[in-house]
Amino acid sequence: MKVKEVTFSYNQTVEQLKAVSLAVEEGKITTIIGPNGCGKSTLLELMSGHYTPKKGQILLDGKAIQQHSPKELAKRLAVVHQKNDVPFDINVERLVAYGRMPYKRFLHSPSEEDEKWIDWALSITNLQTKRKKKVEELSGGERQRVWIAMALAQKTPILFLDEPTTYLDLYYQFELLELIKKLNREYNMTIVMVLHDMNQAVRYSDWMIVMKNGQVIARGVPEDVITGERIEEIYGVKAIVDYREDSGVYVVPIGPCQRDE
Structure with a gap:
């Protein structure tokens, strides 16, 4: 793109x-x-x-x-938005199945291909045991995985x-x-x-x-983009940018920069 x-x-x-x-x-x-x-x-x-x-x-x-x-x-392409409204009383499997809409033919039941991708999406997001649970009953992290699973079902x-x-x-x-x-x-x-x-x-x-x-x-x-100078330029915040072998580059914000009145 x-x-x-x-x-x-x-x-x-x-x-x-x-x-x-x-x-x-x-x-x-x-x-x-x-x-x-x-x-x-x-x-x-x-x-x-x-x-x-x-x-x-x-x-x-x-x-x-x-x-x-x-x-x-x-x-x-599939999109997972920041905020998602959960349809009332819908379970995980049914919501994930909406990801197959681009492939469905009018009035046709889900195909074997649809079922395969729904199962894969639930598996990769570790939601197999939650498939019959209502989405509104899940934790925040589980809900986010459901929306990702729906996007993944789009293949x-x-x-x-x-x-x-x-x-x-x-x-x-x-x-x-x-x-x-x-x-x-x-x-x-x-x-x-x-x-x-x-x-x-x-x-x-x-x-x-x-x-x-x-x-x-x-x-x-x-490593090239994140520097102390750039963080100050973008956010108006002083920060230490350092490197560790086990974790790579990391940022420690210190506090706001003094601004001219």
């Missing part, structure tokens, strides 16, 4: 994105970071075809994303995740990130995700994109 000089606004006065360009490399984990309101989630929505750029182009497999039919697009080579660790405690955050890493390393899925935690972004990314005020201001491998 390529994003070329994309500009976007929700209204006529404020531009949320300004001439954004980037490329998503196949088979890699790409993470977008930046302060609140910088345009990370908006960019992901544009890349998934939910919005149309005001200017510029987004290309998937060399074709403008708006030229892909909804069903064709749903077979190429797409590309997976977008918008702040997947939000609202989860530390254990479930790392459990989820390890699952994402497994999907990439073992199943060669191309992952694009938005994260807030810089240490998690560094540890689980092959490539990072840094945004501020609707623009991409840096991109590259985590």
Whole structure:
């Protein structure tokens, strides 16, 4: 996927994105970071075809994303949003089965192929024993895995995740990130995700994109992108950026920078 000089606004006065360009490399984990309101989630929505750029182009497999039919697009990429409303009284298996909608024919029962991918999605997310439980009865971490399982049932080579660790405690955050890493390393899925935690972004990314005020201001491998100077520039926070052999680059925030009045 390529994003070329994309500009976007929700209204006529404020531009949320300004001439954004980037490329998503196949088979890699790409993470977008930046302060609140910088345009990370908006960019992901544009890349998934939910919005149309005001200017510029987004290309998937060399074709403008708006030229892909909804069903064709749903077979190429799946999206897990930050907030998801759970349909009332639905169980895990039935919700995951919605991921097979791009492949279903009108009024036809689920096929053997559908069942195979539903079972695989439940297995890879470790939800086999929860398949008959109501989604509303699950913990936050389990619910997030259900939404990922539904996306995986779509059988797409590309997976977008918008702040997947939000609202989860530390254990479930790392459990989820390890699952994402497994999907990439073992199943060669191309992952694009938005994260807030810089240490998690560094540890689980092959490539990072840094945004501020609707623009991409840096991109590259985590070790090059994350520096004390850049953190101060983006977040207005002083931080120590160091390296350990057992964990790689890590960030320790110190406190806010003094701002000129």
